[in-house]
Amino acid sequence: MPIRYVSTRGAAPPASFLDALLRGLAPDGGLYVPEAWPDLSGAAAGATFAETTARTIQAFDGGSLPEGAAGRAAERAAARFDDPEVVAPLTDLGRGLFLLELFHGPTAAFKDVAMRLAAPLIEAALTEREGRLLLVTATSGDTGAAAVSAFAGLQRVRLAVLHPLGRVSPVQRRQMTTVRADNVLNLAVRGDFDDCQGLLKRLLDDAGLRQGSAVSSVNSVNWGRLAGQVPYYLTAAERLPAARFVVPTGNFGDAFAGWVARRAGGALGPLVAAVNGNDALARALNEGRYVRRPAKLTASVSMDVQAPSNFERLWFEASNRDAERTRAFFEAFARDGEATIPDDVLRALRREVEAIAIGEEEAAAEIARTWREASVVVCPHTAVGLAAARRFGPAEGPTVVLATAHPAKFPEAVAPAIGRAPDAPESFAQFSGEERFTTVDADYAAVRAAVAAHAG
Ligand SMILES: *Cc1c(COP(=O)(O)O)cnc(C)c1O
Numbered sequence: 001m002p003i004r005y006v007s008t009r010g011a012a013p014p015a016s017f018l019d020a021l022l023r024g025l026a027p028d029g030g031l032y033v034p035e036a037w038p039d040l041s042g043a044a045a046g047a048t049f050a051e052t053t054a055r056t057i058q059a060f061d062g063g064s065l066p067e068g069a070a071g072r073a074a075e076r077a078a079a080r081f082d083d084p085e086v087v088a089p090l091t092d093l094g095r096g097l098f099l100l101e102l103f104h105g106p107t108a109a110f111k112d113v114a115m116r117l118a119a120p121l122i123e124a125a126l127t128e129r130e131g132r133l134l135l136v137t138a139t140s141g142d143t144g145a146a147a148v149s150a151f152a153g154l155q156r157v158r159l160a161v162l163h164p165l166g167r168v169s170p171v172q173r174r175q176m177t178t179v180r181a182d183n184v185l186n187l188a189v190r191g192d193f194d195d196c197q198g199l200l201k202r203l204l205d206d207a208g209l210r211q212g213s214a215v216s217s218v219n220s221v222n223w224g225r226l227a228g229q230v231p232y233y234l235t236a237a238e239r240l241p242a243a244r245f246v247v248p249t250g251n252f253g254d255a256f257a258g259w260v261a262r263r264a265g266g267a268l269g270p271l272v273a274a275v276n277g278n279d280a281l282a283r284a285l286n287e288g289r290y291v292r293r294p295a296k297l298t299a300s301v302s303m304d305v306q307a308p309s310n311f312e313r314l315w316f317e318a319s320n321r322d323a324e325r326t327r328a329f330f331e332a333f334a335r336d337g338e339a340t341i342p343d344d345v346l347r348a349l350r351r352e353v354e355a356i357a358i359g360e361e362e363a364a365a366e367i368a369r370t371w372r373e374a375s376v377v378v379c380p381h382t383a384v385g386l387a388a389a390r391r392f393g394p395a396e397g398p399t400v401v402l403a404t405a406h407p408a409k410f411p412e413a414v415a416p417a418i419g420r421a422p423d424a425p426e427s428f429a430q431f432s433g434e435e436r437f438t439t440v441d442a443d444y445a446a447v448r449a450a451v452a453a454h455a456g
Contacts, residue, residue, distance in 0.1 A: 003062040005032040005223060008316040009330075010323025016064035017057075018125045021118070021224030024216040025204065031313050031440070032223045034060060040230070041265030044238035048077040049087035053117060053231040059264070060227045066345035069124040077228075081105050086455035087113065088232040090239060091403075093374045096394035097294060098243070099382070099403040100236050107175050108253065108425060110303070111146035114228030119150040119157075121224060126156040132213040134455045136203050138196035140250075141172035142302045142405060144186075147218055152181035158213075160185040160451045162196040165439060169301065171409045171428065177435035185454040193441030194295060194306060199447050209348070209452060211213035211379065220253025221309050229257035234266045236400055241267040243398040246389040248300065248381040249273040249355075252308035254402065259314060259352060269397065272354045274302045279357035281308050286355065288346050290329075292337040297359055299380040299413035302405070315341075318348035356388040365389055367407075367417035369410045377403040377422050380413040 004014040009030030015023065015074040038059035053074035061070060070419050078084040082104040091099040105112030126133055135157055135409045137147055144161040151159045161176060165188040168176075177186050189196050199219065209215055220226055237243065245268055247255040255273045262268040275282050278299040292306050316326045325342070333339040334395040341349070358366075366383040378386060385401040392399055407414045408424040415421045440446045 001062050003038070003060060003063040004035040006035050007032060008312050008323060011327075017061040017224070018064040021121060021222065022131075022216055022283065023215060024218070024222045027248060030323070031221050031310070033313055033316065034100065034429050035259075039265050040261070041267075044231070044234040044266075048078070048085050049235060050084070052234055053077065053228070054218045056231050056234065057117070057121070057227060065121065066124050066128045069121060073117050073120035073124065076120050077113070080112070080116050088235060090236060090400070091376065093376065095368070096156060096398045097386075097389060098398060100232060100379070100400050101403045102232060103379075103403060103406040105146075106149045106427060107145040108143070108144040108409050109146060109405045110229075110402065110429070112149070114225045114233060115143075115146040115150040115218065116230040118218060118222070118225050119154065122439060123154055123156060129205070131373070132156050133158070134209070134213050134215045134451075135159045135218055136162070136200055136215065136400055136451060137217050137219055139176075140193045140302050140304060141163070142170040142409075143219060144168075145172050145175035148149045148176045148179050148181075148186070150186050152179050152184055154183060158183050158455050159185060162187045162189050162199055164192050164196055165190050167301070168193060168409055169412065171411070173432070174431040174435065177437045178412075178433040180433070185450065186359070186437035187447060187450060188437045188439045189442050189447070190439065192295060193304065193440040194217075195319055199442065199444060202359040202444050203448065203451060204288065206341055206448065209448065212454065214435070219309070220251050226253055226257050226260070227309070229254055230261045230264070232260050233261035233268060235393045236265040237261070240400060243400045244270045244272060244392060244396070246272040246305060246385045246399060246401045248272055248385040248404050249275050249281065250305040250308065252301035252310040252314070254404070255353065256310040256313050264400045268355065271352065272356060274385045275355060275357050275386070276303050276363065276384050277357070277359060277400060278304050280306060281311060282349045282357040284311070284341060284354035285346075285349055285353065288341050288343075290333055290339050290341060291363075299363065299410070300384050303381055303384065314349060314352060315345065318345045319350065332363040350452040356377040356391060358384045358387045364413070364417050366390075367414060377407045377418055378403060379407045379410050381405055
């Protein structure tokens with residue numbers, strides 16, 4: 001029986017996993033969640049990473065994908081990692097602290113894990129339906145790099161990536177712009193990440209653009225991508241049952257995947273979302289008011305998010321799946337830039353997730369400390385997670401911090417803390433070719449024209 005997906009805003013018809021994967025956002029503006037949670041306890045027992053992934057996707061799909069597609073996609077995705085059996089190794093830092101290393105894929109950030117899986121799943125779905133897809137995405141760096149790498153050369157997909165000009169790290173930019181593939185368009189927008197997200201939203205709402213082909217996005221509102229982040233929680237919890245998981249958080253997609261893993265029977269302990277100075281989520285959970293503030297530029301650029309999109313999924317759960325209240329809350333937030341969380345929902349949210357904000361100095365000091373004490377170099381995002389994890393002592397049981405990117409992606413932030421440039425993985429050499437991107441103003445007409453021309 002295919003699993004049915006419902007929208008957090010309650011006004012979209014139920015969809016299959018395949019529909020949710022191809023659509024991204026639900027047509028009523030909400031986010032898709034499965035109507036009922038599958039049982040994934042034991043999915044990682046005695047299994048390779050690919051096997052755990054295949055079981056996870058099969059459980060969330062229930063038969064809308066072509067026969068065998070989940071297994072084949074899981075194998076193909078794992079094969080692109082340094083150790084295909086393991087994909088996400090655990091490193092023991094001592095004193096009950098572990099790193100779950102998610103950066104051993106083609107573009108050296110955790111986004112590779114789910115994007116590498118989503119690409120063959122989308123390809124299989126489009127082949128079955130004889131369809132074509134225009135994928136558009138806005139990126140602060142890592143999502144775009146992972147998407148370009150995963151979707152380059154796919155026959156049925158055209159990809160357009162919007163990044164803010166001059167605001168992604170040079171390594172991130174090269175990973176997007178040096179890939180030779182006719183189905184990829186890189187747009188460097190004269191603006192910031194919020195401008196890119198605003199333009200993306202208009203592209204997704206643009207009925208005229210939809211006439212040629214289906215239009216969707218592969219950011220973490222896409223359930224198919226989020227589901228691909230569940231397996232590494234299951235494999236880590238299998239090795240360290242009841243461990244606390246600390247997740248460097250921006251859009252709250254990765255942390256919500258941890259919540260899903262636990263809800264579906266994974267042996268996870270408490271969940272902690274660690275944010276940088278862009279702390280709307282931490283304030284919401286700790287103070288009860290969700291407020292949009294101006295963006296702060298931090299060293300953990302991929303977490304510089306004002307309004308974490310997946311917060312809506314947790315809110316929906318915390319309200320006992322009350323779509324009316326969820327809609328009212330997020331519409332008020334979109335309109336007024338702030339909203340107060342009702343007491344019952346706030347209490348429920350706090351039972352599920354804790355949030356800790358870490359400042360720039362503390363994060364930088366954490367890179368230096370981890371290098372000094374454990375001879376391990378971490379990226380600035382991972383450092384935010386580690387600093388939050390230090391709030392808990394070894395007596396409180398094992399703590400797993402998600403290591404979300406390779407430090408060499410962010411040498412500007414890492415070198416000053418450790419006194420030298422971090423060693424780059426060999427794979428970085430392939431991003432040394434000529435760069436191709438189109439610079440555009442943060443103007444909808446200009447961006448739309450470029451994307452429409454690329455869609456063909
Ligand atoms: C995207 C990203 C994050 C934040 O993940 P979310 O799912 O948006 O919360 C953290 N660290 C790195 C390196 C990232 O690329």
